[in-house]
Amino acid sequence: MARTPSGELETRILDAAVELLTEVGAGALTQRAVAKAANVSLQSIYNRFGSKHDLLDAVANAGFVELTEALRSEGGIPLASIEDPIDNIVEGLARYRRFAIGNPRRYGVMFDADVPGFRISDATLGTAFESLTVLVDAVTSAVDAGRLNPDDPLIMAQMIWAAAHGVLRFELTEVGFVADRAAHYDRVVATMLHGLSTPQPAAG
Amino acid sequence: MARTPSGELETRILDAAVELLTEVGAGALTQRAVAKAANVSLQSIYNRFGSKHDLLDAVANAGFVELTEALRSEGGIPLASIEDPIDNIVEGLARYRRFAIGNPRRYGVMFDADVPGFRISDATLGTAFESLTVLVDAVTSAVDAGRLNPDDPLIMAQMIWAAAHGVLRFELTEVGFVADRAAHYDRVVATMLHGLSTPQPAAG
DNA sequence: TCTGGTGTGGATCAGTGTTCCACAGCAATA
DNA sequence: TATTGCTGTGGAACACTGATCCACACCAGA
Numbered sequence: 497m498a499r500t501p502s503g504e505l506e507t508r509i510l511d512a513a514v515e516l517l518t519e520v521g522a523g524a525l526t527q528r529a530v531a532k533a534a535n536v537s538l539q540s541i542y543n544r545f546g547s548k549h550d551l552l553d554a555v556a557n558a559g560f561v562e563l564t565e566a567l568r569s570e571g572g573i574p575l576a577s578i579e580d581p582i583d584n585i586v587e588g589l590a591r592y593r594r595f596a597i598g599n600p601r602r603y604g605v606m607f608d609a610d611v612p613g614f615r616i617s618d619a620t621l622g623t624a625f626e627s628l629t630v631l632v633d634a635v636t637s638a639v640d641a642g643r644l645n646p647d648d649p650l651i652m653a654q655m656i657w658a659a660a661h662g663v664l665r666f667e668l669t670e671v672g673f674v675a676d677r678a679a680h681y682d683r684v685v686a687t688m689l690h691g692l693s694t695p696q697p698a699a700g
Numbered sequence: 701m702a703r704t705p706s707g708e709l710e711t712r713i714l715d716a717a718v719e720l721l722t723e724v725g726a727g728a729l730t731q732r733a734v735a736k737a738a739n740v741s742l743q744s745i746y747n748r749f750g751s752k753h754d755l756l757d758a759v760a761n762a763g764f765v766e767l768t769e770a771l772r773s774e775g776g777i778p779l780a781s782i783e784d785p786i787d788n789i790v791e792g793l794a795r796y797r798r799f800a801i802g803n804p805r806r807y808g809v810m811f812d813a814d815v816p817g818f819r820i821s822d823a824t825l826g827t828a829f830e831s832l833t834v835l836v837d838a839v840t841s842a843v844d845a846g847r848l849n850p851d852d853p854l855i856m857a858q859m860i861w862a863a864a865h866g867v868l869r870f871e872l873t874e875v876g877f878v879a880d881r882a883a884h885y886d887r888v889v890a891t892m893l894h895g896l897s898t899p900q901p902a903a904g
Numbered sequence: 905t906c907t908g909g910t911g912t913g914g915a916t917c918a919g920t921g922t923t924c925c926a927c928a929g930c931a932a933t934a
Numbered sequence: 935t936a937t938t939g940c941t942g943t944g945g946a947a948c949a950c951t952g953a954t955c956c957a958c959a960c961c962a963g964a
Contacts, residue, residue: 498929498942498943499928499929499930499941499942499943500942500943501930501942502930502940502941502942505941505942521816521817522816522817523816523817526919526920526921527920527921527922528919528920528921536942536943537942537943537944538922538943538944538945539923539924539941539942539943539944540941540942540943542921542922542923543941543942547921547922548920548921548922607869607873607875608812608869608873611816612725612726612727612815612816613725613726613727615873615874616873616875621875624875625877628877650877651878651884651887654870654876654877654878654884655867655884655887655888655891657866658863658866658867658869658870658876658888659862659863659866659867659888659892660866661866661869661870662861662862662863662864662865662866662867662869663859663862663863663866664866665811665812665862665865665866665869666858666862666865669811669812669819669820670819671811671820671825671828672858672862673829673832673854673858674855674858680855680858680859683855683859684859684862684863684892686895687859687892687895687896688863688888688891688892688895689895690895690898691890691891691892691893691894691895691896692891692895694894694898702911702912702960703910703911703912703959703960703961704911704912705911705961706909706910706911706961709910709911730950730951730952731951731952731953732950732951732952740911740912741911741912741913742912742913742914742953743910743911743912743913743954743955744910744911744912746952746953746954747910747911751952751953752951752952752953905964906963906964907962907963907964908961908962908963908964909960909961909962909963910959910960910961911958911959911960911961912957912958912959912960913956913957913958913959914955914956914957914958915954915955915956916953916954916955916956917952917953917954917955918951918952918953919950919951919952920949920950920951920952921948921949921950921951922947922948922949922950923946923947923948924945924946924947924948925944925945925946925947926943926944926945927942927943927944928941928942928943928944929940929941929942929943930939930940930941930942931938931939931940931941932937932938932939932940933936933937933938933939934935934936934937934938
């Protein structure tokens with residue numbers, strides 16, 4: 497077989513892995529299948545990425561990069577261009593859901609342990625933090641504008657994110673007893689924002 | 701080897717599977733390991749449960765049964781014995797977190813696809829609904845007492861559950877940037893309840 | 905007492921992640 | 935230009951997995 501130029505190797509492997517994952521699913525994401533799809537030798541995967549987990553980590557990392565872009569700008573509309581701070585947050589979370597629903601298997605690799613024993617690396621966690629930053633910025637603006645309670649935006653953003661994530665997890669795994677899942681998601685987001693926008697009694 | 705009495709087979713297999721899962725993790729949960737731990741032939745697992753997925757489903761089902769019991773009564777204190785309806789919900793969710801943190805791997809099998817391709821069966825989903833019912837009852841009481849907005853308790857309960865689940869997912873997978881995870885969980889629960897206890901503006 | 909269901913031990917199969925190997929091609933050096 | 939070292943390729947091999955098949959033996963009910 498022709499020898500693949502070294503410069504293309506990682507790209508081709510990563511692209512093939514992403515395509516296999518999204519098209520067929522995590523179960524079909526075997527090293528041999530990736531090598532075949534990338535038209536690359538099996539050994540090359542081990543040369544470039546250390547193991548399957550490392551390859552998955554690269555897939556997850558690329559996913560977070562794409563997620564950050566999707567949050568920042570969708571359809572040519574920068575999130576920051578939305579004036580109302582609350583609308584800003586709501587739109588950001590709507591984009592978040594669209595990413596998850598549009599890329600369910602990649603979302604699974606990014607956030608769940610779709611493969612037993614696999615866990616995102618600290619480096620990829622750093623990339624994930626970039627995605628979170630988009631929401632933190634929006635929350636900060638809302639706090640500054642007096643639309644949300646004055647509190648730590650990093651904490652508040654993670655509260656909202658976690659709630660949204662939980663709803664999406666149930667939606668993607670088809671667990672739950674809800675008729676309109678999109679509306680359910682919006683309601684949870686709205687409820688969190690509502691709960692964060694008026695003074696809370698001291699928690700017990 | 702001595703022949704295992706038929707009546708004990710399923711119990712022994714299931715117990716061994718649960719113990720292996722909780723003690724070592726999902727990665728060590730192989731059919732051969734389960735057979736060895738249960739002191740049972742490999743074939744017997746296939747005779748009693750159809751496949752590994754079916755065995756996992758049984759593990760998950762038993763987990764939901766236990767979760768329901770843990771929610772209903774903990775330390776001899778029935779959840780229903782708590783008078784204040786909001787305290788009732790808060791305590792129920794605290795018990796939910798204690799179950800998840802105390803049984804992280806079982807929680808993983810019950811709610812996540814810790815094994816690729818595995819999904820809870822519809823029958824087990826029904827058992828999971830029993831767990832949800834505990835929260836639905838508490839929410840219903842709170843609505844009846846005028847402590848939460850008058851709305852569908854089944855939907856409201858799932859909103860709270862999903863939010864709590866999202867926080868726990870991040871906590872169990874060690875994702876997130878929060879100092880005090882227990883307090884973070886409580887805050888999300890409190891915020892959801894606060895958001896559900898005062899009239900909401902019409903969502904956009 | 906016999907007989908059918910079923911638990912046991914063992915082999916076997918395809919497929920997995922991973923490693924090792926001989927070989928060959930390409931690039932930078934002498 | 936000639937040589938050398940890195941690395942991609944193809945293939946075998948390893949231990950392990952879920953799953954199936956088999957002969958055999960045991961036990962309960964007819």
